[in-house]
Amino acid sequence: ETTIEVRNIGDNPLVIVDVGTTCGCTAATYDKRPANPGESLRVGIKMTPKDTGFFDEVVTIKYNSINNQPVKAKIKGNVR
Numbered sequence: 510e511t512t513i514e515v516r517n518i519g520d521n522p523l524v525i526v527d528v529g530t531t532c533g534c535t536a537a538t539y540d541k542r543p544a545n546p547g548e549s550l551r552v553g554i555k556m557t558p559k560d561t562g563f564f565d566e567v568v569t570i571k572y573n574s575i576n577n578q579p580v581k582a583k584i585k586g587n588v589r
Contacts, residue, residue, distance in 0.1 A: 513552040513582055515570060517544040525550055527571040534558055535566055535584075558588045 517523035522543035530537055534557050540550040554568055563586070570580040 510553070510555045511584065513554065513568065513570070514549050515544075515552060515572070515580070516549045517546050520546055522546075522573075523548075523550065524573045525552070525570060526573060528552055529569040529571070530554070531567045532556075532564075535568070537568060539570075554584060556584075556586075556588075561588045563587050 515523070515525065522545055524543045525539045525541075528537040528539050536555050536557070538553040542550075544550045552568070552570060556564070556566075558564065564584075566584045568582045568584060570582070572580070
């Protein structure tokens with residue numbers, strides 16, 4: 510389980526629209542409220558692995574950007 514903090518460095522309120530993952534074993538929760546400039550929002554990531562071993566997943570955070578470019582975060586680890 511981990512948390513990703515998304516800070517609003519822009520001039521307008523930031524709203525997370527959707528969070529996607531590359532594995533069905535990964536669930537994401539996120540703040541639904543807008544973040545004003547300088548504020549942060551949190552994205553919670555929880556994995557429920559089916560096997561042991563290394564994993565390498567991508568979390569895609571879509572937000573109300575002008576250019577519609579999502580933010581991607583890589584999460585790597587080892588389940589023992």
